Amino acid sequence: MRSKVWSNMCRFRMIVDLIQNSTDSSTKNSIKPSNDQKLKFYGLFKQATVGKCSGKAPSRLKVIPRMKYFAWKELGNMSKDQAKKNYVELAYKVDPKLSAKL
Numbered sequence: 844m845r846s847k848v849w850s851n852m853c854r855f856r857m858i859v860d861l862i863q864n865s866t867d868s869s870t871k872n873s874i875k876p877s878n879d880q881k882l883k884f885y886g887l888f889k890q891a892t893v894g895k896c897s898g899k900a901p902s903r904l905k906v907i908p909r910m911k912y913f914a915w916k917e918l919g920n921m922s923k924d925q926a927k928k929n930y931v932e933l934a935y936k937v938d939p940k941l942s943a944k945l
Contacts, residue, residue, distance in 0.1 A: 851924070851931065852927065854945070855891065855927040857945050858931055859888065859930075861874060861944060861945070862874050874934065874938045874941070875938075876937045880937055882910055882911065882914040883914060883933055884930065884933060884934075885914050885915065886914035886915040886917065887918070887929050888926075889915040890915060890918045890921055890926035891923050891926035891927040891930055894923060895919070896916040896918070900912050900916070
């Protein structure tokens with residue numbers, strides 16, 4: 844059990860690094876998520892690293908921060924471990940050839 848948790852944590856960290864470093868679309872190892880997928884990644888990342896979303900939603904005038912807030916808020920009481928697992932699963936849906944990039 845412990846090695847499975849460790850494996851999920853390592854995979855999560857590697858995929859986070861890959862996604863955060865893939866801003867250059869010419870990079871061979873980049874992942875190219877849609878805007879909706881980027882919001883899902885954001886919410887799952889925040890849930891996995893911080894936990895449940897708290898605080899007030901940003902002003903309606905701050906469209907992107909508000910969208911990010913609600914992407915995180917909709918995850919509710921999801922555990923950090925489940926959020927990491929879902930983040931990894933989403934990454935594999937976005938890029939089925941992800942294993943070769945890690």
